[in-house]
Amino acid sequence: MDMDDKKMTFTVINDEDEEVECEVLFTFESPKTKKNYIIYTDNTLDDDGNTKVFASGYNPDADETELLPIETDEEWETIENILEELQNEIQKKDNEPD
Numbered sequence: 001m002d003m004d005d006k007k008m009t010f011t012v013i014n015d016e017d018e019e020v021e022c023e024v025l026f027t028f029e030s031p032k033t034k035k036n037y038i039i040y041t042d043n044t045l046d047d048d049g050n051t052k053v054f055a056s057g058y059n060p061d062a063d064e065t066e067l068l069p070i071e072t073d074e075e076w077e078t079i080e081n082i083l084e085e086l087q088n089e090i091q092k093k094d095n096e097p098d
């Protein structure tokens with residue numbers, strides 16, 4: 001997937017057979033798991049008012065993007081570490097003086 005200045009979106013079918021547009025936040029390849037991951041949101045909020053964020057595996061070489069399940073605790077740990085690093089970077093930038 002190529003990212004540019006435009007929002008990258010895709011459509012999924014939810015449990016109620018409704019089409020839901022999702023926005024790609026970022027993609028990455030993990031050297032540890034040797035897999036590619038996509039982090040995305042449907043821009044809905046959870047009960048605490050936070051934007052819901054989802055993660056899936058994907059094959060960047062496939063003709064059509066297919067979301068793949070995260071299968072191991074190691075994969076979840078990798079994803080959580082990346083998200084935590086990004087959140088820390090954002091907080092650090094937000095706290096820098098203008």
